[in-house]
Amino acid sequence: MAPSNESHKTFATVGIVVTLTLYLIRRRFRGATCKSLALMQGKTVIITGANTGIGRETALSLAVREARVILACRDVQKGENAAKYIRKNTPDGEVVVKKLDLASMKSIREFAEDIIKAEKRLDVLINNAGIFQPPLQHTEDGFELQFGVNHLGHFLLTNLLLDSLKQTEMSRIVIVSSSLHKRGRINFDDLNSEKHYHKGEAYNNSKLANVMFARELHRRLAGSNVSVYCLHPGVVNTNLGRYFPWWLHIIFTPLKWLFFKTATQGAQTTIQCAVAGELTGVSGHYYGNCKEEPWDKAALDDDAAKKLWEVSEQMTKL
Numbered sequence: 586m587a588p589s590n591e592s593h594k595t596f597a598t599v600g601i602v603v604t605l606t607l608y609l610i611r612r613r614f615r616g617a618t619c620k621s622l623a624l625m626q627g628k629t630v631i632i633t634g635a636n637t638g639i640g641r642e643t644a645l646s647l648a649v650r651e652a653r654v655i656l657a658c659r660d661v662q663k664g665e666n667a668a669k670y671i672r673k674n675t676p677d678g679e680v681v682v683k684k685l686d687l688a689s690m691k692s693i694r695e696f697a698e699d700i701i702k703a704e705k706r707l708d709v710l711i712n713n714a715g716i717f718q719p720p721l722q723h724t725e726d727g728f729e730l731q732f733g734v735n736h737l738g739h740f741l742l743t744n745l746l747l748d749s750l751k752q753t754e755m756s757r758i759v760i761v762s763s764s765l766h767k768r769g770r771i772n773f774d775d776l777n778s779e780k781h782y783h784k785g786e787a788y789n790n791s792k793l794a795n796v797m798f799a800r801e802l803h804r805r806l807a808g809s810n811v812s813v814y815c816l817h818p819g820v821v822n823t824n825l826g827r828y829f830p831w832w833l834h835i836i837f838t839p840l841k842w843l844f845f846k847t848a849t850q851g852a853q854t855t856i857q858c859a860v861a862g863e864l865t866g867v868s869g870h871y872y873g874n875c876k877e878e879p880w881d882k883a884a885l886d887d888d889a890a891k892k893l894w895e896v897s898e899q900m901t902k903l
């Protein structure tokens with residue numbers, strides 16, 4: 586028996602309602618867009634981990650704004666592929682790839698030396714690279730990988746580049762943390778996870794270390810021309826979950842489509858902190874969805890932040 590006109594109508598109505606609901610859910614989760622039209626002609630920006638995800642989309646937006654964008658990547662070939670993608674999408678800006686492995690203090694020092702020698706100015710440093718919940722692994726210098734890359738690597742890099750940032754008028758340091766820092770804890774008795782390793786806890790702790798670093802850096806730079814911005818990008822569909830098992834990726838695929846930001850959407854708060862004119866000189870705040878958010882109480886332990894700085898200095902032999 587052929588379906589009646591009535592069942593066609595019901596089918597069409599259900600289809601429209603479902604499509605509209607999915608569209609509204611996706612819209613709800615895409616987050617805010619950076620509204621700033623600021624150009625960055627003559628400005629130089631470094632973005633760590635810029636070969637993919639949030640870093641690559643940030644680099645594209647800054648190239649569109651005519652910046653000289655240095656993609657600081659551990660795999661130069663992946664960096665060149667990202668540079669090709671950016672050049673294909675915009676003829677503007679100047680895109681340069683340089684080798685930086687944040688899991689190696691030697692690599693960080695070589696990178697910083699090269700920047701100090703080769704670059705006349707450094708307007709924005711974006712500490713974006715990150716690693717999420719790998720099984721227990723160590724950096725070249727023996728640090729637990731997440732603490733080593735997410736915190737210590739960026740701590741050393743930033744400090745080595747501070748003079749260049751100070752020599753450039755109104756420069757910025759943008760630190761990409763995560764809202765998961767709210768579940769973190771800085772355990773000074775076992776910073777390097779030698780007694781106990783839990784991959785989720787180690788990520789949260791490394792992101793809390795990012796936040797404490799941002800606050801202490803801001804305190805130390807008070808009265809200087811360098812401003813510090815800390816942010817969480819939201820939940821973003823990138824390669825960050827690369828250590829999840831394959832079956833979890835399959836379960837997550839429809840959820841990612843519905844509830845996760847795209848990498849372009851996830852890059853918006855970073856872009857806002859890097860370029861927005863109204864944020865010039867506005868240092869020491871935390872951002873999400875392109876606007877200021879309050880620091881979580883986990884971030885407010887300034888004594889722990891000072892101690893973490895001192896311990897990080899010793900660990901990185903700064």
Ligand SMILES: NC(=O)c1ccc[n+]([C@@H]2O[C@H](COP(=O)([O-])OP(=O)(O)OC[C@H]3O[C@@H](n4cnc5c(N)ncnc54)[C@H](OP(=O)(O)O)[C@@H]3O)[C@@H](O)[C@H]2O)c1
Nearest residue numbers: 634638639659686687688713714715763820821823824825
């Ligand atoms: N995605 C999210 O939902 C989310 C949420 C909150 C916070 N975040 C933060 O956002 C930042 C960017 O993450 P994403 O989502 O764009 O992830 P992603 O797609 O995995 O990108 C991470 C980048 O970091 C690089 N990286 C990893 N280890 C490195 C090392 N040792 N040296 C240099 N670079 C290294 C990666 O290089 P390879 O490609 O060579 O591995 C990659 O370019 C991270 O700090 C992350 O913690 C992301």
